[in-house]
Amino acid sequence: MTAPTVAAGRLAGRVALVTGGARGQGAAHAARLGAEGATVLLADVLDDEGKITEKELQDSGYRSTYLHLDVAEPGDWAAVRDLVDERYGRLDILVNNAGIIHVTEIAEESLAAWNQVLAVNLTGAFLGLHTLIPLLRKGTGPAVVNTSSIFGPSGAVGYAAYAASKAGLLGLTRTAALELAPDGIRVNALVPGGVSTPMNAAEPDGGVVPETPLGRRADVAELAAAVAFLVSDDASFVTGTELVVDGGFRTR
Template sequence: MSENTYAAPQRLDGRIVLITGGARGQGAAHAKRLASEGAIVYAADVLDDLGKEAESAWKDAGLDISYVHLDVTSPEAWQAIYQKLHSDHGRLDVLVNNAGIVDVSTLEELDLAVWNRVLSVNLTGAFLGLQSMLPLLKAGKGSSVINTSSIFGPQGAIGYAAYAASKAGLLGLSRTAALELAEHGIRVNSLVPGGVSTPINEHEKDGGVIPETPLARRAHATELAAAVAFLASDDASFVTGTELVVDGGFSAR
């Protein structure tokens, strides 16, 4: 199948969007898709050289995407982004907690420092984002939060204890946030990708989950971006507290 080249509608005209892990992979694809639908996007990451390079390509393509440095594990860094968004726009309409790292170790060999690091980036990072951005999301238009989980959240996966625990934790965080924030008109959902072709799974020389995926391939990042654009937009105005699974049929087995 060829890459998704669908001409984007303008569902996000003028919406203010922050995407973590936005320098490459799915985060960069989300940034491009949401900006192509009219959003003003901040792509945040720790990969500053890559992020700045991407930013100049995005600007050349006429997309309103700015790269910003943000380590999602740092409450101070989140406060700095809060100040920037507050002074630039006074609100945030869409937060995509997409930053993530992976570790592959058996339970026997899993180091406590590695466990803490994976939980810190993948789960605590999303919590800090949600909590610190809350005043701006309350001021947003049709506010939507999307937390990127994984098929290894609902299901177990040998060698992925820390990663799977962090991704399962995100499902609980999303559902609870959806309940607490509904009264403010803020929707919160999880994205549940299957295998996606990005740098995070370059270690999977055997194709990772492709053999267990009925569509027998990894997703293009653009196919996840299309799902994020839906959840971010008013097309999903009655969708909250749930999971959007984009996994080529993996979970249907």
């Protein structure tokens, strides 16, 4: 793989919030947005990892701050909104990336596990939008990205809660795009295929790699490049859609 090229300065002056930013794709999104000039708030429940990522970004010369945020908690979102409002008075970029995975077939699934996956993956993104719309309305070129998955549009055995949450995000994305278009706020979904992150490090048999025409998992930088495009003015006429970054998985 050749490394994606950073468009230095493309996001200069923008204020961005990335949920699930402590590690994996979220940390890569934060680094890429920082490299393009944005001030990045990375939010997560993994406070130790989040602070390490914050320092790595700062050491790279990027403006970044770690915040504790459980995306399933409305009170946490209200605290983040107040902090962003006090510090910047607006928000330009929201990347709803936080997510969890849980693998059990429907017959054996517990209601508690189902509810937890929906609470983090789907309700978390709803709460982010719901709470931060007033600050996005004051933003410059405001843009939101919701992280779905190839299992949203396609489904997968054992992934009912996960797939339902990721399919739900596509409906949330389209509806938010319609509701917020009059405010000039763009809302799109990122649809990753297999990506090498801690989430799937223990997956047997390479997960979806055997069904992926390009024959590998994505590097997080390849997803971050797509997010940077979606939140930049290069995507100024792109809203309500899905950017599929899956190595060809959906062509099968």
